Amino acid sequence: MRAGTAVLTVDAAGMRAQNSGLLLNMIWRERQISRAEIARRTELSPSTVSAIVADLEQAGLVRSIGAGVSRGGRRPTLIGFCDEAFSLVGVELGASHVTVVLTDLRGRVRTQSKASHAVRGDPEGSLQKAKELIQECLEAERVPRRSVVGMGVAVPSPVHPAAPGKMSPLILPAWKHVDVKDWFQTTFDMPVFVDNDANLGALSECFWGAGSGGEDLTYIKLATGIGAGHIIHGDVYRGAGGTAGEIGHIPVDSNGPLCVCGLRGCLVTLIGSTALTERARELMGTRGRKGPTVRDLVEGARTGDAAAKQIIDGMGAYLGIAVGGLLNLLNPAIVVLGGEISSVGEMLLDPLRASVRQRALSVSMAETRIVTSTLGERAIAVGAATLVLQAALRDRSLFPTQTVGRTA
Amino acid sequence: MRAGTAVLTVDAAGMRAQNSGLLLNMIWRERQISRAEIARRTELSPSTVSAIVADLEQAGLVRSIGAGVSRGGRRPTLIGFCDEAFSLVGVELGASHVTVVLTDLRGRVRTQSKASHAVRGDPEGSLQKAKELIQECLEAERVPRRSVVGMGVAVPSPVHPAAPGKMSPLILPAWKHVDVKDWFQTTFDMPVFVDNDANLGALSECFWGAGSGGEDLTYIKLATGIGAGHIIHGDVYRGAGGTAGEIGHIPVDSNGPLCVCGLRGCLVTLIGSTALTERARELMGTRGRKGPTVRDLVEGARTGDAAAKQIIDGMGAYLGIAVGGLLNLLNPAIVVLGGEISSVGEMLLDPLRASVRQRALSVSMAETRIVTSTLGERAIAVGAATLVLQAALRDRSLFPTQTVGRTA
DNA sequence: TGGTATTTCTTCGTCAATCGAACGAACTCG
DNA sequence: CGAGTTCGTTCGATTGACGAAGAAATACCA
Structure with a gap:
């Protein structure tokens, strides 16, 4: 019994708020754009655009940044966003x-x-x-x-x-x-x-990383825990109880080890950092007192260590089971892998893609790009x-x- | 590099369109509501509400349906939606x-x-x-x-x-x-x-069925094929390529039969109508020339047939694997089961819930209601x-x- | 029973924001 | 160098929402 999106009502002031918000977004997105161009794209009248831009300039949010190229007449003054104002x-x-x-x-x-x-x-x-x-x-x-x-x-x-x-x-x-x-x-x-x-x-990737330009992506954080975040229509999707994206506790191996959550063979017990470093200790031997770290694993993979490669192959295979389900259920435009281990790039993506291909409809697979994050640890x-x-x-x-x- | 929702710009006419749309929705949702109450809820001025209601009445969309109860003064005239106008x-x-x-x-x-x-x-x-x-x-x-x-x-x-x-x-x-x-x-x-x-x-359930009142649900159609539909923020979510919800091809048994999609052990090969009736033929014997149908299965379950019950138990167990993944990934508020077989109700829900409990985080499980559809075959x-x-x-x-x- | 306070809804003047037309400024092109 | 084009601004007109005031209808109380 629900219908159209419950927007707020609009009065004269709300009209201005809405239009000026729209303009602010456009200027932010385009980085530089003239008043005339804004008027063409928004279908607002030139006079209104000028008035709103003056408002925004007054507020210190946008400013003139010189003249653009002429289209056969007077050159447009480009408006830019004040990136450093706040x-x-x-x-x-x-x-x-x-x-x-x-x-x-x-x-x-x-x-x-x-x-x-x-x-x-x-x-x-x-x-x-x-x-x-x-x-x-x-x-x-x-x-x-x-x-x-x-x-x-x-x-x-x-x-x-x-x-x-x-x-x-x-x-x-x-x-x-x-x-x-x-x-x-x-x-x-x-x-x-x-x-x-x-x-x-996920939001970071949507704004500044692999997903920039799009509105729908899923980000998977590979670390001690395994978690996913969904951006749907440009917004974080949290689900009914805020637990959307708890991909780490998807069971991928019914014979796997027991997880803290009470289930068996959760993804996190198989490809979480702890599982990876333990496996690395088995295959690569101890490094110093404390055994190999995820960093060692990445390093090993880079230098061609066979054991490291084997571990990452296995990781890709397991992860593919969960990602395959994700593609069938949600069909996101992009899946971005983050977390330290994702820096091995194709070394992880290759076995992952192969594993996904065995588990997802070719249609959803074809529509989805699977990539690693490039934003680093500050993401x-x-x-x-x-x-x-x-x-x-x-x-x-x-x-x-x-x-x-x-x-x- | 995306930001605020790309709304359209607003001029005076757009303002009226937005407000009148909002009012129309409110009247539709509430079934009967007075102008005064609308004004209070929308924070629009009484004069504006009157003007817009007059518009809508003119268009044949709403009409007066008598007086409501007084709140200590003049009785309000209730406005109702013209359900049968179109x-x-x-x-x-x-x-x-x-x-x-x-x-x-x-x-x-x-x-x-x-x-x-x-x-x-x-x-x-x-x-x-x-x-x-x-x-x-x-x-x-x-x-x-x-x-x-x-x-x-x-x-x-x-x-x-x-x-x-x-x-x-x-x-x-x-x-x-x-x-x-x-x-x-x-x-x-x-x-x-x-x-x-x-x-x-899914949309049907969201408007008229189990999900009415909410904005987020997942509907699973159990029939020849197994498909799911998601309603997110009141809207059908289609995913990047329109294949969101292809739950039927989630692999739930790596030793299962080969599916037309090329994978092995897809949900649909295990609990699709064909699989169910075949299994029924094995356990319940042939009925007439053509063997048992889904309807026979439902009938059998109702009358306490052990074989039918066993088949439905198994169905719930398999379906639980997919639904568990769904809860972890999307955390919908409600999961509604549709399709002919869903009419067995609790008989299917019990084993399903048990299976899900083994596979989903208790948090997401607690937030999600799993029910069967009540809308019937016309849904x-x-x-x-x-x-x-x-x-x-x-x-x-x-x-x-x-x-x-x-x-x- | 009658008066007062309350609520509902409408009327009418005011205000704010957009629009459109007209204009000056700046530029390209021939 | 002039014609034509584009850009941005100014100013009156239009539109829709608001607020105050008023009329109608009702509850409450003495």
């Missing part, structure tokens, strides 16, 4: 580390800082650590508090849409009594957005910052109204 | 039959007609059959052509968003040179919408009609402008 803070609370980035409005990292920390078991300490790192970043760039739009936080837990600050008691039991969103909001007094790490990896923290950007590009009022415009 | 045509091209329904704007079937036909191999004959049935329905109710909003067509093939009239050459090779959408459009000269049968079953044809309704509720201009208003 800053975004992105925080990644990983399983065992905290990463903070300070980016501009084009996802470029201005400062970053990172610290190892046992996040899972120590909420208070982790938050304190995050606070220090954030302050460090803000001070390093002498960023005035006024110019920070907001803060995005990536957490290693599903996030329920109705209570975005609460962690899953199953995944992070120690965090039971903490509300992450509230804590950051009260500590830093700015808008805070919280989401799952894989979801934010998730940047994705967190991107969550703020996405919100602000939708709702202009999130950009602080600044008196002295810093432009770029 | 008609919708829904066509289902099944694997071996053609069904046509004529519904009102509340999904109620006014007339229906159905014929067996070998649809897969005979495009021309099927279309001709459909034409006859449609004309039959239109004449039976003496529906003036003017009052038909449009036609929805369900096809047993994935539908590519970019070419909605073309069938998949893999699934329906004989239909290669036919454009279904074009054919119906030129034959009946009205708006035509085409989609996959499972997608339309898909009605879903096709609903596709037209959904489009028209979004874009009022799809409703024909009629001079003499037929109301309800």
